[in-house]
Amino acid sequence: MIDRRQPRALLRLVLERVAGPGVVLALAAGCSFVLDPERLDDVPRCRYDDDCPPADDPRYTLVCTVSEDFEDQELDFPRICSPRPAVSCNPREYPFDSPFATRYREATALDERYADPCSSTPGVQGCGPGDQGCAPGLSPHEISHRCDDLDPDTPPAVATDPLVTGQDVLDQLCRSVYCHIAFACETEDFRCVPCELGAPLGRGGCGDLYFAGVRSTVYQSADALIDECGGPEMDPEDAYLGPVGGDDIDIHE
Helix, strand or coil: CCCCCCHHHHHHHHHCCCCCCCCCCEEEHHHEEECCCCCCCCCCEECCHHHCCCCCCCCEEEEEECCCCCCCCCCCCCEEEEEEECCECCHHHCCCCCHHHHHHHHHHCCHHHHCCCCCCCCCCCCCCCECCECCCCCEECCCCCCEECCCCCCCCEEECCHHHCCHHHHHHHHHHHHCCCCEEEECCCCEEEECECCCCCCECECCEEEECCEECCCCCCHHHHHHCCCHHHCCHHHCCCCCHHHCCCCCCC
8 A cells, every 4th residue: 555655665675675685775865775884784885886786686776875864974984885776767768669769759749738737627636726626536635735536555646737748658667667656757867766755747756647637548557567567677668658648559569
């Protein structure tokens, strides 16, 4: 069951496998992963990123860091090798005819799909409450304050906006590669990251895009992501992406 107040906590079981057996990972604020160097003696120590070994899971890279509890201290605390997601979500880094790049072109060619619908459809899922409040069955989300359902197993609903054109495709790539709905594409450097509740879409925020109250068909359910999970052996080019606009395009053809 997904607690949308703590989305990154749900990734614990996945991330525990990244650095090998016996290593327990914790998620810190700002989507960074930290380990307790004082308690986990089997965690690789380092001074520079080059000192870190390759991650067991190729979707991650190990970088040299220190627990945020000690970052402001003057003492030289041990630095540790900590995992970061390493998969790119930049369509330009994929072959032109790959499913991901193709689906992104399809989405961004339909600019009108991403126009802000809330002025004409207030109160629907993803929009703010209108004069009459939210539509039946919906209520303001505790963080976004947009009208949303009460299902804790789904990301917050966010209405489309031209500033996030194609973001549903970018985020779904990351969800597919990491087999979990709590991943997103951070478009400053086009890297997949564990999403942060309350941050904007495109900046690592958690959320699903809704077109006038209807969830983007690009997304796949949490169960489907597990069923189609390729794990560490998956080629990101084969990301599990739904069709744009609900048409019958077969992304696996």
